[in-house]
Amino acid sequence: MQKHSFYGGIHPDYNKEKTAGKKIEILPYSIGESLTIPITQHLGAPSKEIVKKKDVVKKGQLIASSGGFISSNLHSPFTGEVDGITLAPNPIAGNVPAIKLIIKETNDDFLKIEKFDKFQDTISAAGIVGLGGATFPSHVKLSPPKKVDTLIVNGAECEPFLTCDHRLMIENTEEILLGALLVKEKLSIERLIVGIEDNKLDAYREFEKYQTKYNFELHLLHSKYPQGGEKQLIFATTGRIVPEGKLPLDVGVIVHNVGTFKAIFEAWTFGKPLFERVVTVTGAVKEPKNILVKIGTPISKLIDFCGGFVGKPKKIIIGGPMTGFAASSLDTPTTKGTNGVIVLREEDLPDIRKTSCIRCGRCVEACPMGLVPAIMEQFSLNEMYEKLIDWHVVNCIECGCCSYVCPSRRPLVGYFKTAKRQVMNILRQRAQK
């Protein structure tokens, strides 16, 4: 079997064995419980709430509407009563506006979304965003302004600890494929590729079973972080290189996460809006699990469902350990982008005391984008943004490999994230002139 890969990257401890073999469990809810649903759960223009206090909403009913093309709808995960607009803790923005909902009914019937003639409009109506964690509105990616000839199903799940995509690929193999085939047909794409890392061979075998039934290519990928990065995955599966500053569609490719394809399938076939997702809850909890969770559920409920903490929690990561954010509160609600909740104790945390750069070059070797973090760090610290442009900081995908390998524990990717914002401003101003 040929294995596909990319340049650079790292091999962290994957820590997936705790949950990889565990079936997705459905989190139970009871009447009277309350959810705090952040109004904006995607990348792009904020959404606007269309409900007010005392409103009774049906499960699946639109509660916040898209604020533009690059924006997304939001639907109620339960039939219930709106208890006003409040603030929810958010690991990125501090506090964000959210709709507080008190659950009135817990049955499975939901209000179907309107089905439009245009496929993309239906996906947009369903509020589907990239479920790999980036939460970019899916209908935007599905409306390419130029010809796309390849569709890639991203089953890499290269982030350590997370197994939600792994379980979906085993338990919902056909739904994922049907979603992908649907997109392929609607956008008249010729080629469909499914890419899975070789540490998920059981998932690979599930897809193999469908190779006679459906027409798609199955690629086994080398287990290496960030194999699931779009540019890395496209290179590994097609050999195409996305030029700096360009998008996958510039090389005729669209990439979606496995969970997104499942959501697309359900939206088109059953009219189901996106109000739940699978979350891997792992680390220092009694029984790590993969759980189907409604958006707006506080992470404390997920942790309780896993039997509570083991030892004393020190850090709770929302997302994966390489790119996820540390939560400041147990009341933090899950969103469409929450793929993991990882509890770490003091003893699980690495020593991050910073020492001087010894120019060992490990970051240069690890960078999947061929950058030189050791030298770019100096430019960042000295705010030499012109130099950073010359050294291609714009090409940084913020995967964190440089910080991960640094023996001096220098927060390299953090510097580049900050510097990129400045550089983008400079480039934007320059373009306006």
Add this chain to the structure above:
Amino acid sequence: MSDKLLVTFSPHIRDEMTTSKVMLHVVYALLPAVAVSIYFFGAYAVKTYALTIFFTLFFEYLFQKIRKREITLHDNSALVTAILLAMNLPPNSPWWLIAVGSFIAIIVSKQIYGGLGQNPFNPALVARVFLLISWPAQMTAWIKPVPLHKSFFFDAVSTATPLGQAKAEIISHGKIVGEYNDLLNYFGGYMAGSLGEVAAFALILGGIYLLIKKIISYHIPLSYLVGFLIVVVPYWVIYPEKTLNPIVHLTTGGLMLGVFFMATDMVTSPVTKKGQVIFGFGCGLITAIIRIFGSYPEGVSFAILIMNAFVPLIDYYLRPKSFGEAINEK
């Protein structure tokens, strides 16, 4: 929960390798060569190592204390410098020579620039060259090795290194007159020289350890050897009486120490692989040219220091292509 949750930027996990572990691995890799030098030079070697480590760590501590900076002895970098400096000294160096060398290495060529990671030149080599120029007699006062099973404390009998002897013959007679075919002893370290020059096999062993542990990559050692042999071999084939057999060249002097431990010093070598190849090749060329045409018998220290100076330029011009960059330029 009474304690607040810790909030930091991603990534939340790190590779287990830390700077102090990197340095410790270098120390481990040097141990075989340390053992061989103690085997052949007994108490002289022990004394030199002990004094160098003492003075080096003392100066590092003193400087940081006076400057009211964090004491960073725990990063083990001063320990590495200490052992490397000791290996660059004759076995029975006087204590004051060691003290001055440690001062130059730690204060003048490392801390003055801002400490670990900031120095452009390898501290141990700067110290060696400083001492060699200032006290040439003491720095070339070699003694005959006496294996440990014969004696630990012995009276020093002065002698010359194979490279020094050969160079002296070339200068006075215009060609090599002595026999230099004691290969097994050269390889095993049974010859005169500074502490770290004497055992090619132990240094190679340490180099292999560093390669396996991925502390260094093969780029610098290999290109160094290629750059060296590309000059020495043809010259020796044409003028066999004007320079030593390449095998003797490889196993004597500081070449192996330079190839595996000095040129590969991360702080003072390029960060990119392409740059490392150029850097190593340059070190090899210059070493060979000094050994053949210079009046010094040995050129490793000068070669590496000269190439150290080029590192910023090498890093600048040999920046790797960013992923997707080539296409963008079309």
